[in-house]
Amino acid sequence: MAGAKETPRQRMIGMMYLVLTALLALQVSNKILQKFVLINDGMERTSQNFINKNTKTVESIAYTVEQQGNKEVDVPKVAASEDIREATSEIFDYLEAIKEDLIVQSNAKNDEGNFVNANLKNTEITGNIFVNNGKGAEMKTRLNEYPVKITEILSSVGLGDLKFDAIAKDAKDIELFNNDREAQNLSFEKLNFVKSPVGAVIALISQYQNEVLNIESESLTAVQNTIGSFFFKADVTEARIAASSNVVAAGTKFEADMFIASSSTSAAPTMTIDGRSVTVDPKGFGKIEFTVTPAGQYDERGLAKRTLKGEIITSIGGEDKVLPVEYDYFVAQPVIKVSSEVVQQLYADCANELLIEVPALGNTYSPEFAVSNGQSIKGSKPGQLTVIPGASGKVNIGVSSGGNKIGTVDYDIKPVPAPTLVPATSNGSELDLSQAQAISSLMGLKMLAKAEPTFARTMAKDAAFEVTGGEMRLLRNEVPRQTVQITNGNSLAMRSLLESARAGDVVVFEIRQVTRTNFRGNKIPSELRQVVPIRVK
Template identity: 40%
Template sequence: MAGGKETPRQKMIGMMYLVLTALLALQVSNTVLEKFIFINRSLEHTVSETNTGNSNLVSRIQKQVDESGNRKDDAAVLQTAREVRERTQQIIAELNQIKADLVQQTGGFGEDGVTPVNINDEEVLANLMINKKKGEELKAQLNDYAAFLQQKSGVKTDPIAYDGAEHPIFANDPNQKSKNFAELNFGQTPLVAGLATITQYETEVLMREQAALDELARKVGAEDVKFDRVVPMVLPNARVVAAGTKYTADMFIAASSSSITPDMYVNGKKLPVGPDGFGKVEFPASASSYDADGLAKQTYKAEIRVTLPGGRDTTYTNTIEYFVAKPVIQVQSASVQALYLQCGNELNVQVPALGTAYQPNFTADGASVLQGNKPGIVTLVPNAKNVKLNVSSGGTFIGSENFGVRLVPKPDIIPTDGGRELDQKQGIKAAQLGRIVMRADADASFKEFLPKDARFRVTGYTVYLARGNRPVANQKVNGPEVNLRQWAAQARPGDRIVIEVTEVKRMNFRDEVLDVPMGTKTFTLPINE
């Protein structure tokens, strides 16, 4: 049903009216009937308020038309509003006259001047509304009025009066659906309930009129956009300036209308519009090529679509030009131009031009990628001779950086006595045979760059006690350390301790143990007198 919005009070009264109407079928006492007096008075109060409000609405339309210069289209709207108000007053007057006739024919009002004498009289109401066909006449008047409103305002307006078979509530009720409008509303109905029913139809009339007048009011000044929100705007040439340089900007007034809700688009994509009327333009800036200065000229189409107060749609467009600066990728690392194979090469990759908008994501060809715990920190673990690091931010590709990959430098294998290095030229005495520790020292530069990947350990070698061209004794060792004290008694001057290192391991940054391809390294310690 098209009509004005019901207030909570109207909804409550309407609900009570329906409940009490249902109780009539139970042949209830005068106590219940007296409640209809309250319902009718409340409905009449609502009618009075709404009637005054609708008159004020026509006055506001008159004021709008006067302020707009009494233009032809606006004057036509005002004339239509006056016709609606006049027709409504005729309907309300007719309904009030029916109520007055019913009260007069049933004995008038009591001593208080507002309560009918015979509140439970049913004959007079039924005779007038059913037998004399006043009810069917009223139905036609009400529904003709609804059609009149729709024709004048363009607002879809449902009928006001229904027969039982058409009524939204009673259409499926076997006891009611066969009744016509008059029988449904006024048959076997006490006077006071009939009065409340007629007043209820007055509220239906006024609510529909209110909806029609609201629509007519919106049509006044249809070609006008009234700018009632004015704010100062500043467009700086740049938001970030270096110390000592000039800050330059254009300042102007921007105005908008609170009565219009615009739809805003960038390249056809709808934008969110805030309560202040500002659209939020946000998209990733990108370009496929740049000029010699590292800039790429780009444009986008801005559209603002508004429905003017009269219902006409209007679109304002502009092409906005901007420049995309080629982002410079800065890579900080212990060894920027080369990475080490199968090592955790930590890089700090930044794009200063993006500032706080930098939201990096990395992929790589020829390496696995481990994201760091801070923006821009990434660890590359190469598995090929060359690595290509791809940098994106917020889903937009920024660029790539290429790196060569170096093999991990082989460690120096050094025989020691657990502390100092053993002298392979000077040798040792037989009585000094004891603890030997084979140490694997990482390349100093590699260890400085990647200390977590520079952990080497000798894990396999064979040690011989050699005399002439043949071994006298030998021992296989799994680990860096061996004790040769048991050879001291059989060792002679001129013998040799020969060490053949066959296995070296490296622990990487993830504490994984990897083989180091060393081949076989041989060390000889002569035994002296």
């Protein structure tokens, strides 16, 4: 078969050959011989279909060339197709004569023209005719001369690249017998005809006729395909998919064209796009790559249409031909999308975690950020950015991708909300300030500073507060009896304050300062003026 990928029909013929060859050496029953007869009938019908089709192809080639004005480049193809048909008829008739001679000598058919099972089993006459009398060696030579002759005819009309394998092979040239020590050294004649029943050999010869006609069909098709067109030597074939977009939203359709792309490694085409040279790879495919500049105006969908205009210059029939090509594409207006728990405003001196995306850029998005009035930390994934704003004003975030500026986003800086003071017992239970408290329950008292709930949820890494400044006083009839300074709300000197306390007194906490620990572990003190009274019982 040809060097190209085999068609289903070619694979079927090759498989049938292997099946026949493998069965030749078997001691076959009448039922198996009858199967050989059926196989032979099918192959002979296939041969007749091939002959009808190939004859019409030759006639079609002659008719098409005449209708197109008998172009000088096409006229030789008519003669070539006729030569192919003649060479094929010659070898086909030769094989048919051998088959008929075998039937006559073996008495394989009776006077009514029906096959005789007993004679189809004969294994002596096949060896005598094809091995002892040399008919097998002669057949091998004639069969293998045929594809060589067809290749020569094709070469005369510029189709020399289409070549075919030998038809008659020794066992060593057949993959089926690679690991068969007994068979792998057998010649074509011994492999196919020694101790082979007449019925199997008849089917085998019909199979060779099929192979010959298949080669003819492929050759005539190749000639026909060049009529009225140029012949471009394509030695690279690839499967390609051209999608409308390689970024598809979930729930929408993915649409693309799937096709076979062919090129030539020897054509050396020159390619340009919008006047710029295009790099051509060793396979002959051009690689277009450029940075898309922003459009001056976009439609209501945020798109701007552009058209690439290119040319491919290549040698066709010995002359340089210019093949124009155009391709429409759309420039999408880049929209910066920011995702965050605190997207409207950013908290001062806090780690505001943002995800900044430009969906229109798809997989090409490779962001860089420039932050003014603040600091920034890039995350591990594209678009992740932590912004630490200054104390007040606005934060400006410039977004770029691949060296191209996309745009900017601005945010107001929001101050950190003041915490709420919460007195709690040593076990963490919050006091009910509407109720008087026993002196004993106040001994392990703590003054906690709890972050505002939204800030605590969205900025957990920056929401650790503690009381670090103020004083607590013991009042009796509004007169101070004892005063103690506060430096740590988690460790209050309550025992010292409450030494002389009795029912009816009031403990007053006057808090002046709280300290927040930020995401870096830095302590940030801030003023807080708040008074918390607790009645004693």
